Amino acid sequence: MRLECVVCGTGLTARSPGATGPYPICHAVPCRMVLDQRATMSEAAFARHLHWRARNTREQRARARAEDERLRALTVAESVENLVQWAAVEAHLPGHQADQFIRLALPSGPTRQRKLAQGRRHTYRNHLKDIIAQANLAGDEAPPADTVATASRSTLPGQVCALCRGGCCTRGGDTAYLSADTMRRVMAQQPHWRPEQVMSAYLDRLAPKTQVGSCINHTASGCALPREMRSDVCNRYLCESQKELQGRLDEAPALRGVVVVQRRQDHWSRHLPDCDNGIVGATSISESGLNPGPGTP
Numbered sequence: 001m002r003l004e005c006v007v008c009g010t011g012l013t014a015r016s017p018g019a020t021g022p023y024p025i026c027h028a029v030p031c032r033m034v035l036d037q038r039a040t041m042s043e044a045a046f047a048r049h050l051h052w053r054a055r056n057t058r059e060q061r062a063r064a065r066a067e068d069e070r071l072r073a074l075t076v077a078e079s080v081e082n083l084v085q086w087a088a089v090e091a092h093l094p095g096h097q098a099d100q101f102i103r104l105a106l107p108s109g110p111t112r113q114r115k116l117a118q119g120r121r122h123t124y125r126n127h128l129k130d131i132i133a134q135a136n137l138a139g140d141e142a143p144p145a146d147t148v149a150t151a152s153r154s155t156l157p158g159q160v161c162a163l164c165r166g167g168c169c170t171r172g173g174d175t176a177y178l179s180a181d182t183m184r185r186v187m188a189q190q191p192h193w194r195p196e197q198v199m200s201a202y203l204d205r206l207a208p209k210t211q212v213g214s215c216i217n218h219t220a221s222g223c224a225l226p227r228e229m230r231s232d233v234c235n236r237y238l239c240e241s242q243k244e245l246q247g248r249l250d251e252a253p254a255l256r257g258v259v260v261v262q263r264r265q266d267h268w269s270r271h272l273p274d275c276d277n278g279i280v281g282a283t284s285i286s287e288s289g290l291n292p293g294p295g296t297p
């Protein structure tokens with residue numbers, strides 16, 4: 001008979017620690033914690049408890065396996081579609097050489113705008129008030145290191161984000177990842193600013209309209225904040241495609257451009273079940289700008 005953990009069902013061998021006795025158990029802490037509870041209850045109560053925990057654990061594992069499988073199948077299907085679209089764009093690129101171009105898949109930021117609601121502005125103001133007060137409490141403590149990214153020699157990273165329209169900004173909400181550390185950095189850069197001036201500097205940059213479902217600072221023309229006022233999260237974050245591009249820019253031969261397939265959903269929603277993440281565009285970008293692609297499929 002197969003020997004398995006009574007909680008999670010992981011297979012055990014006769015020599016596995018915990019394999020002996022009426023309740024074989026694997027090494028996982030949550031499984032061992034279930035068994036530990038045997039000492040605190042009657043045998044009948046423990047049997048019921050074990051039955052319930054084992055069922056929940058196995059259901060969770062089955063769901064996780066199914067989700068892994070779904071994501072694997074989705075990745076394969078999207079990769080096949082991307083290959084077709086990249087090749088179609090490359091076929092229209094005069095003198096295209098595979099080692100001088102990088103293929104990227106991009107999400108899409110929101111296209112629609114909406115008037116900035118008072119409630120959102122209010123939440124942002126309260127958040128700023130809290131983090132500016134926390135930053136002041138830090139007193140003379142050295143501010144965190146400056147995380148503002150240095151400008152790239154290439155125009156490609158900026159162009160790629162512009163084409164994507166901030167597909168990763170959609171989780172910025174009404175706080176834009178701003179923290180007391182960001183405020184301390186800004187205050188160190190502007191030592192003459194009083195707390196209320198720091199607050200105004202942020203509030204004054206709010207646009208009357210923002211992108212629907214995105215960060216309070218996300219406007220049709222990009223982020224309303226200059227880089228030095230953005231959070232460390234915003235200044236450091238690179239999606240997989242940007243990481244790949246920026247890594248490639250340091251290598252030889254020099255990159256002439258980027259071949260892009262763009263999908264419908266933003267960075268965070270693109271793998272959600274039942275969501276249409278079809279291709280919405282395919283094009284190429286060179287240092288001098290966007291080239292018209294063969295069109296939207």
Ligand code: SF4
Pocket residue numbers: 106107160161162164165166167168169237238239240241242267
């Ligand atoms: S970092 Fe990636 S997801 Fe974010 S805007 Fe740039 S290309 Fe889009």
Ligand code: SF4
Pocket residue numbers: 166168169170171172176177215216217218219222223224225230231234
């Ligand atoms: S602050 Fe700017 S960069 Fe950061 S999430 Fe908001 S819009 Fe994007």
Ligand SMILES: [Zn+2]
Pocket residue numbers: 005006007008009010025026027028031
């Ligand atoms: Zn187990």
